[in-house]
Amino acid sequence: MNMLRTFYNGIVPENPTLRLVIGMCPVLAVTTAVVNSVWMGLAVIFVLTASNILISLLRKFIPDKIRIPCFIVVIATFTTIADLVLAAVQPDVHKILGVFVPLIVVNCIILGRAEAFASKNPVHLALADGVGMGIGFTLAIMILASIREILGNGSWFGIRFMPAGFEPATVMILPPGAFVSLGFLLGTMNLITARLAARNSRSTERVPSHAADAGLEG
Amino acid sequence: MELRTFVGGVHPAPSKERTAGSPIQAAPLPRRVVIPLAQGGAPCDPLVNKGDAVLVGQKIGESKAFVSAPVHASISGKVVGIETCLLPTGREAPAVIIEGDGTDTWIDSTGRKLEELSPESLKALIREAGLVGMGGAMFPTHVKVSPPPGKSFDSVIINGAECEPFLTCDQRLMVEEPEKIILGLKAWLKVTGAKRGYIGIENNKPEAISALKRAAADEKDIEVVPLRTKYPQGSEKQLIKAILGREVPSGGLPVDAGALVQNVGTTYALATALETGRPLVERVVTVTGTPVKNPQNLRVRIGTLVSDLLSYCGVEGEVGKIISGGPMMGIALPTADVPVIKGTSGILLLTIEEATTLPERACIRCGRCVDACPIGLIPTFLDQFCRKEMWDLAEDYHVQDCIECGSCAYVCPSKRHLVPALRLGKAEVLARRRRK
Amino acid sequence: MEEKKAVPSFDKLIVASSPHIRAAETVDRLMWQVIIALIPAAAVSVYFFGIRSLVLMLVGVASAVLTEALVQKALKKEITIADGSAALTGLLLAFNVPANAPWWMVAVGAAFAIAVVKQTFGGLGANFVNPALAARAFMLAAWPQHMTGRFPVPLDSITAATPLAILKGTATGTLPSYLDLFIGNVGGVLGETSALALLVGGAYLIWQKVIDWRTPAGFIGTVALLTWIFGGKGGLFTGDPLYHVLAGGLILGAFFMATDYVTSPITPKGRLIFGIGCGFITVLIRLWGGYPEGVSYSILLMNLVVPFLDRWTLPRVYGVTRARA
Structure with a gap:
């Protein structure tokens, strides 16, 4: 397993939002505008990468029985840093994101990667995993936010570009819009992965498998 | 007057007008008959060999099993073989093939007086005459009239509803032979010890009602009950509910409601056996349908081939379906080369156009099947459960109580094939219960 | 018979299960x-609101039918636009917008109804809420400026508040007479104004046995009863049930939306309870809720409990005496 594959793993095959469907709270809440989703994504990338690295480094020292509290302490530290930095650099965005930045502490993705990956793998892979998962998350919420902002507000990154006659559908930036677009996004992702899987299985079909033949006869 | 009936049901077009007024005629004596050895209960062992000469009414098959009725030769002639043949029920069974000599020579027989017979000897007579349920189920009658220990009959109902569209054989028997129906009913009362006899007839057969009322005028214990014309009025459970107001418990038999239900044809056959001593070798069959040139009610010897009957009545155009029985519960035959058996009440032909059904669509939950189901089931749910093999749910929703009357499929606007799905579910649920 | 015996043709026999x-x-x-x-x-x-009304209906139908065809083609399913269900959804959707609604909104709404509410759940028979009403809720949330407030007045180019909004006190204006309400000479969305025309259609459907009387009877009866008891300003039993029945979308909803087969209970008893529930929620919204009208939300909410109603109202099975599991 190399770094590149681990990195790619978080973006498509095991995209936390669109494939694992975990950490849904910010996905639904902060995707009303693309700007918000970018900042949220950056905060998650930072916390995820940093906590992955630290937990990977500490993995031999953390006693198994109290590993979850240890992970939480690490994650909470970086979340606090992200929260304070964001408040200092982008006070407006910080105000909009509100509680969702502190809530990164309890985000399934971060705790999940710590438990499932960082605590079992060397530091360079944990880094690749953190960045990959973080970018996967960021891309997913950016796509969702783009759909919602364009349809619900007629703009992208706050820039209104749709023709004057376009009347945005307010519902798209309301909670129902989030659920409907997320549903379609998940469906599309399933379609893509199904196609990919079909293509992969076709390519492997060309290789005759003697083991499989033997299994059938046995 | 408020006519008695049951809950649910459907109103298919009766389509009886082509044969309702035509008196029963004897079909020409067949030159060759194929008499299956399994007609009611366990299959019989043949009592004749190839080459034997037989007379009409001679017993040619019998079984030692209690739940089995003997079979008799229906024409006089020579046994030319004992071969496997296809039955109208879709099963295959060995059959005695008789080549007729054209003389129609009967065995010697004498009639008996009902008054002289004890219930036990009457029961023996029923078995010897080879009587089975002639509505289609072909359950041996002597078994049906013997209640299990601890249970008894208090009422006998003659099923004159004939709710299946197109069929008129029972109606004609009731109009033409009401005295024999009453005699038969009295015999049922005697053999079961039941107190009251009823004859349930749908009110679209006023001739039959008045004929039987006249014949039963002096009988205190017999009541002719007009019923609302509705399918499936002639189903045992629905008939008992309509006439007695009782229900057969789920999973039980009519005897659990104290009732014995007998078909008109069986009752007539019993009266014949009493009066002449002759066993069941012929029955009335309605041959009808659009492609039939001369639709009529025929007195047919058991074992006559359907193809012979059809060439006698005449067929024009291409035939889409040959149905043994009525259109609602009858069985579509793959060929006309099958014999008429004791349970064949009608041969119905449909044109290709009539037999072609619209494609099945998704259920739109219109609820018509729920309103139509005479049992109170939700056929469309059961359809889903059975197709998805969710047998536990199917059992919870009482698929095993389905009587396969087809009312749900008849009314379904999506033309869903509900009956085969539910039939499968019934079989699966019962098999699972047996395994437990 | 003297004529030559024709050989019957039995080579095309169909063998299928009963019933035949x-x-x-x-x-x-x-x-x-x-x-x-x-x-x-x-x-x-069309008579009261002019040609604009016809245009909106045609747009709704066309968009719904086109969307159905496109989605079914994309999903490689059989194209079933001829069954009229998509056209019906489009028409009902158009009935739910005011005459001054933009045509594109109706087109998008109809497409939403078919593509999102109906086809994503499996098409005809599989959607769990009424597509036209769900799309109406979508339009109301998306473009509230076109779906609420002042509606066009019949035979005129001005707009006015709807009778129910005036009745509720959230808008000012004069209440139209019973007769105007009955024949439809009032402001409102396209399809709801004329009680008379809707009743004619509803009676036709009941006569043709297309719909069950229980749903509309339970719905309208409950609204009438509850608005009579609680609708008055002068205490209990001083309400005006007739006005509440005739005004707003009650008759349209009760006869044409709540009776939608797919999203209403399958058992007769269930349909009655469904209608009563719709009426109850409608009155809650009209008298105490935030909107002047509650018919569409009441039906949508009741759509969600249909599986429970089905299970609670199973008919008694012949020969079964014990309580069902």
Whole structure:
């Protein structure tokens, strides 16, 4: 397993939002505008990468029985840093994101990667995993936010570009819009992965498998 | 007057007008008959060999099993073989093939007086005459009239509803032979010890009602009950509910409601056996349908081939379906080369156009099947459960109580094939219960 | 017979399960019957609101049918636009917008109804809420400026508040007379204004046995009863039930939306309870809720409990005496 594959793993095959469907709270809440989703994504990338690295480094020292509290302490530290930095650099965005930045502490993705990956793998892979998962998350919420902002507000990154006659559908930036677009996004992702899987299985079909033949006869 | 009936049901077009007024005629004596050895209960062992000469009414098959009725030769002639043949029920069974000599020579027989017979000897007579349920189920009658220990009959109902569209054989028997129906009913009362006899007839057969009322005028214990014309009025459970107001418990038999239900044809056959001593070798069959040139009610010897009957009545155009029985519960035959058996009440032909059904669509939950189901089931749910093999749910929703009357499929606007799905579910649920 | 015996042709025999005859009713016929029943209301709407009303209805139908065809083609399913169910959804959706609504909103709404509410759940028979009403809720949330407030007045180019909004006190204006309400000479969305035309259509559907009387009877009866008891300003039993029944979308909803087969209970008893529940929620919203009208939300909410209603109202099975599991 190399770094590149681990990195790619978080973006498509095991995209936390669109494939694992975990950490849904910010996905639904902060995707009303693309700007918000970018900042949220950056905060998650930072916390995820940093906590992955630290937990990977500490993995031999953390006693198994109290590993979850240890992970939480690490994650909470970086979340606090992200929260304070964001408040200092982008006070407006910080105000909009509100509680969702502190809530990164309890985000399934971060705790999940710590438990499932960082605590079992060397530091360079944990880094690749953190960045990959973080970018996967960021891309997913950016796509969702783009759909919602364009349809619900007629703009992208706050820039209104749709023709004057376009009347945005307010519902798209309301909670129902989030659920409907997320549903379609998940469906599309399933379609893509199904196609990919079909293509992969076709390519492997060309290789005759003697083991499989033997299994059938046995 | 408020006519008695049951809950649910459907109103298919009766389509009886082509044969309702035509008196029963004897079909020409067949030159060759194929008499299956399994007609009611366990299959019989043949009592004749190839080459034997037989007379009409001679017993040619019998079984030692209690739940089995003997079979008799229906024409006089020579046994030319004992071969496997296809039955109208879709099963295959060995059959005695008789080549007729054209003389129609009967065995010697004498009639008996009902008054002289004890219930036990009457029961023996029923078995010897080879009587089975002639509505289609072909359950041996002597078994049906013997209640299990601890249970008894208090009422006998003659099923004159004939709710299946197109069929008129029972109606004609009731109009033409009401005295024999009453005699038969009295015999049922005697053999079961039941107190009251009823004859349930749908009110679209006023001739039959008045004929039987006249014949039963002096009988205190017999009541002719007009019923609302509705399918499936002639189903045992629905008939008992309509006439007695009782229900057969789920999973039980009519005897659990104290009732014995007998078909008109069986009752007539019993009266014949009493009066002449002759066993069941012929029955009335309605041959009808659009492609039939001369639709009529025929007195047919058991074992006559359907193809012979059809060439006698005449067929024009291409035939889409040959149905043994009525259109609602009858069985579509793959060929006309099958014999008429004791349970064949009608041969119905449909044109290709009539037999072609619209494609099945998704259920739109219109609820018509729920309103139509005479049992109170939700056929469309059961359809889903059975197709998805969710047998536990199917059992919870009482698929095993389905009587396969087809009312749900008849009314379904999506033309869903509900009956085969539910039939499968019934079989699966019962098999699972047996395994437990 | 003297004529030569024709050899019957038995080589095309079909062997299929009983029953061998089927009633003439088909899904297509049922759907088109409902569309026919909506024609009087559509005609009245065109008369009162002008050609604009007709344009919106045509846009709704066209968009719904086109969307259905496109989605079914994309999903490689059989294209079933001829069954009339998509056309019906489009028409009902158009009935739910005011005459001054933009055409594109109706087109998008109809596409939403078919693509999102109906086809994503498996198409005809599988959607769990009424597509036209869900799309109406979508439009109301998306473009509230076009779906609420002042509606066009019949035979005129001005707009006014709807009678229910005036009744509720959230808008000012004069209340139209009973007669105007009955024939439809009032402001409102396209299909709801004329009680007379809708009742004609509803009666036709009941006469043709397309819909069950229980749903509309339970719905309208409950609204009448509860508004009579609680609707008055002068205490209990001083309300005006007739006004509440005639004004707003109650008759449209009760006869044409709540009776949608797919999203209403399958058992007769269930349909009655469904209608009563719809009426109860409608009155809650009208008298104490935030909106002047509650028919569409009441039906949508009741749609969600249909599986429970089905299970609680199973008919008694013949020969079974013990309570069902």
